[in-house]
Amino acid sequence: MGMKLFKKFFLNILTYVLLVVFFFPIFWLVLSSFRPTYDLYAYPPKLFSMDFTFENYVNSWSSSDFPLYFLNSTIVTISATALTVIISMMAGFALAKYKFFGGNAIFWTILATLMLPLQVIMIPIFIILKDFHMLNSYLGLIIPPAATPTGIFIVRQYLVSLPNELIEFARIDGASEWKIFWSIILPLSTPVIATLTIFSVMWRWNDFLWPLIVISNEKLYTVQLALGMFSGQHTINWSGLLPMTVLSMIPIVIVFIAFQRLFIRGIYAGSVK
Amino acid sequence: MKTKKFIPYIFIAPAFSIFLIFIIYPGILGFIVSMYKTSYSFGPSTFVGFNNYFSVFKSPNFLEALGRTFLFSALEIPTIYFISLGLALLMTSPSVKAKSVLRVFFFLPSVLSGVITALIWDWMLNYDFGFINNLFTILGLKNIPFLLNPTYAFISLALIMSWAASGFFMVIFIAGIQSIPVELYEAAEIDGATTFKKFSSITLPMLRPTSILVVILSTIQSMQLFDIPFVLTGGGPGESTTFAVEKVYNTAFINLNMGLASSMSFVLFLIFLAIGLLQFKISREGQFWA
Numbered sequence: 041m042g043m044k045l046f047k048k049f050f051l052n053i054l055t056y057v058l059l060v061v062f063f064f065p066i067f068w069l070v071l072s073s074f075r076p077t078y079d080l081y082a083y084p085p086k087l088f089s090m091d092f093t094f095e096n097y098v099n100s101w102s103s104s105d106f107p108l109y110f111l112n113s114t115i116v117t118i119s120a121t122a123l124t125v126i127i128s129m130m131a132g133f134a135l136a137k138y139k140f141f142g143g144n145a146i147f148w149t150i151l152a153t154l155m156l157p158l159q160v161i162m163i164p165i166f167i168i169l170k171d172f173h174m175l176n177s178y179l180g181l182i183i184p185p186a187a188t189p190t191g192i193f194i195v196r197q198y199l200v201s202l203p204n205e206l207i208e209f210a211r212i213d214g215a216s217e218w219k220i221f222w223s224i225i226l227p228l229s230t231p232v233i234a235t236l237t238i239f240s241v242m243w244r245w246n247d248f249l250w251p252l253i254v255i256s257n258e259k260l261y262t263v264q265l266a267l268g269m270f271s272g273q274h275t276i277n278w279s280g281l282l283p284m285t286v287l288s289m290i291p292i293v294i295v296f297i298a299f300q301r302l303f304i305r306g307i308y309a310g311s312v313k
Numbered sequence: 314m315k316t317k318k319f320i321p322y323i324f325i326a327p328a329f330s331i332f333l334i335f336i337i338y339p340g341i342l343g344f345i346v347s348m349y350k351t352s353y354s355f356g357p358s359t360f361v362g363f364n365n366y367f368s369v370f371k372s373p374n375f376l377e378a379l380g381r382t383f384l385f386s387a388l389e390i391p392t393i394y395f396i397s398l399g400l401a402l403l404m405t406s407p408s409v410k411a412k413s414v415l416r417v418f419f420f421l422p423s424v425l426s427g428v429i430t431a432l433i434w435d436w437m438l439n440y441d442f443g444f445i446n447n448l449f450t451i452l453g454l455k456n457i458p459f460l461l462n463p464t465y466a467f468i469s470l471a472l473i474m475s476w477a478a479s480g481f482f483m484v485i486f487i488a489g490i491q492s493i494p495v496e497l498y499e500a501a502e503i504d505g506a507t508t509f510k511k512f513s514s515i516t517l518p519m520l521r522p523t524s525i526l527v528v529i530l531s532t533i534q535s536m537q538l539f540d541i542p543f544v545l546t547g548g549g550p551g552e553s554t555t556f557a558v559e560k561v562y563n564t565a566f567i568n569l570n571m572g573l574a575s576s577m578s579f580v581l582f583l584i585f586l587a588i589g590l591l592q593f594k595i596s597r598e599g600q601f602w603a
Binding site for chain 1: 448476
């Protein structure tokens with residue numbers, strides 16, 4: 041019995057030590073963003089001073105282009121996600137519910153593009169966007185990343201499990217294929233749409249490499265690009281950077297906490313089958 | 314129904330045209346560009362055949378970055394594997410309370426962007442103002458140049474990547490653990506098996522498919538690694554944290570040698586292809602995580 045109690049004690053201690061390792065860095069960032077500049081740079085260091093202020097937030101929000109970067113990120117995230125959901129639903133529906141010439145080939149071609157991540161094709165992408173005059177534009181940030189093989193795959197897997205009879209009956213009733221998609225398939229797909237929406241929001245909001253390649257005009261920076269570029273400068277202005285870093289993670293943390301079940305389900309749907 | 318044969322093509326057209334224009338065509342174009350001596354303008358360029366590939370393999374630059382990437386993977390993948398498996402075991406153990414809340418905290422770093430992760434750790438490990446070094450100063454210890462010394466920076470990055478990724482893999486391991494039939498453990502208990510014995514002869518063997526998946530996914534992740542080192546160390550000090558993708562990026566967008574960078578990309582593509590085929594061979598369903 042003593043052994044059992046010891047084991048329980050040990051496992052709990054280990055869990056909480058790991059909790060500190062995983063959570064403290066985030067907590068410290070948030071805490072530091074509220075500390076006055078003279079405390080951030082104090083020597084000897086003042087780690088545990090209880091001086092807190094909103095000054096950093098007010099200053100960097102009002103004296104930089106960060107509001108603009110947040111607007112850019114919001115526009116890109118919302119439009120790219122809407123586009124991703126609609127085209128993935130359509131493509132997933134076609135692949136799940138129709139037998140047609142080339143269907144299988146198209147499905148495998150889409151899956152094969154997983155082996156061409158942006159990291160591998162960033163140079164030709166840059167050249168193509170340059171030729172299309174899509175560099176330094178919202179369109180360049182929104183359209184190309186909207187088609188994701190993962191999205192089409194999870195939609196197809198979900199729709200395959202819906203009974204075909206639903207569609208057959210609607211056809212007998214004389215519904216058009218578009219109407220079947222719009223008023224039968226879409227309403228029944230709420231779970232997969234929710235999962236895809238959440239992942240797309242996370243991907244687009246967090247993107248760094250994509251905007252880094254497409255955008256060089258500062259007015260079109262997304263939040264991540266701005267943070268990445270400004271932190272690369274020789275002397276980092278931490279009291280300005282910390283509050284913006286905190287603000288930039290708030291949307292994702294809220295989405296994650298609110299929809300954690302969907303997150304977890306999405307990981308299973310995408311990776312463990 | 315015969316007249317409606319074109320309908321599935323209409324449904325698939327929007328997504329597939331984006332794939333064609335922005336993924337498949339670039340894939341082909343990239344290979345073509347790799348045969349040319351091209352600069353930024355992509356204007357007049359000379360066909361040089363496979364010369365860029367000879368340059369890639371002759372100059373130590375890219376091979377070093379590639380080797381560094383493999384070394385990094387060799388350090389990072391086992392670390393991620395053991396931390397995420399350990400977390401999953403704790404998060405399924407009956408001895409630990411409040412697991413559903415704790416899980417959220419362990420998973421949290423996985424939803425943060427690479428840029429935010431880099432900034433969080435820049436602020437933790439900063440030589441002058443970072444938490445850890447400040448704590449060392451207060452305790453009268455010597456400061457550690459976590460990000461300023463090549464070896465320390467390399468190891469710090471591997472640990473930071475493990476911090477960022479383990480929560481995600483924990484979730485995959487939890488699913489694996491929960492799918493092991495309870496009867497196996499019950500039977501082992503009747504036979505008087507110890508906790509360790511149950512772990513080594515039931516849990517671990519039953520987790521084999523999950524383990525393979527985790528290793529493949531984390532391999533892909535570390536081969537694609539770009540934003541965290543780019544923001545945190547800028548590939549330095551020196552070139553100590555310049556990995557393959559950053560080398561491609563620098564060659565293309567800093568040195569403006571698109572042709573050479575494209576042939577580096579093609580070498581990277583072959584590596585991804587090999588991983589992809591391996592993965593396909595191991596599990597038909599595999600992962601689809603972009």
